[in-house]
Amino acid sequence: MNINILAGGPTDLLPNLTNYQSIDDIWVGVDKGVLTLLSLNIQPALAFGDFDSVTKDEMEIIKENIKELKKFIPEKDETDMELALNWALEQEVDLIRIFGATGGRLDHFFANIHLLIKPILARKMIQIEVIDQKNTVYVKGPGEYSINKNPQLKYISFIPITIEVDNLTLLGFKYPLNDRNISLGSTLCISNELINDYGNFSFSKGIIMVVRSND
Structure with a gap:
């Protein structure tokens, strides 16, 4: 099984996400990335985030379309992406792909890159890849x-x-x-x-x- 996680980074940096859909893929939306998936007719199995980057109307759309919604307060110890990744690492997964994690704020970008180390530190044989239009990154x-x-x-x-x-x-x-x-x-x-x-x-x-x- 593969888990694809879409964050809320700039959409113009995303590859064609439909190329990453198969019966073995599960999609997870993070914060505003949930809305991007829905706009592409990709149904997320779960959604994670404090959703501080969406409007009230957008939040209602998310609630109407997502069965398993993991909503957190903004004042927390982990980023929305880390919360989603922690869940993914607990599943029986072969590969985790992260999209929407490049561009925009540099602190978010560097934090997302550092998250790639988590399986190695936990001695788990799971590869995580950060993917955008021009790059694939893994450790x-x-x-x-x-x-x-x-x-x-x-x-x-x-x-x-x-x-x-x-x-x-x-x-x-x-x-x-x-x-x-x-x-x-x-x-x-x-x-x-x-x-x-x-x-x-x-x-x-x-x-x-x-x-x-x-x-």
Whole structure:
């Protein structure tokens, strides 16, 4: 099962959400993202938020259309997105996709990116991806991974989000690496490309963010 979460970020940055619908997908709306889903004729199974960004009339529309509504007071310890993600991580889920989480306020954007680390810290084998029109972002802990070529996401960057990422090796890339230690703040692995249909990356310590992008 896949869980797709739509937040209330700028709609002009969203990909075509209908490409992410299947019988194995559950949609969750976060705050104003609920209204976006309804406008696209995508029925959310649940909705999370304090809904401080919607009008009274919009709130009535949400109440009329959402059977399971998780409404919170604005004064809370977690963001609306974290509340939705916490629920998703408790389900028997293979993949969590997050949309509407880029653009707009930078504090919300950075908070959403940091949420990608939650499964790794909890030792859960669940991948979370933040997706918009030009980017897919996810994080990985130590291990060996394969990555397939995607012409729509030509560039691949590897960004350390811990003090050190040890023994990073990149195979099948335009700019290969062999057992390099990459420190937090390094831009060494920005804008790489695959030279074959797939490549491999591995490292022994740390957490790395993978960003797949296109211009």
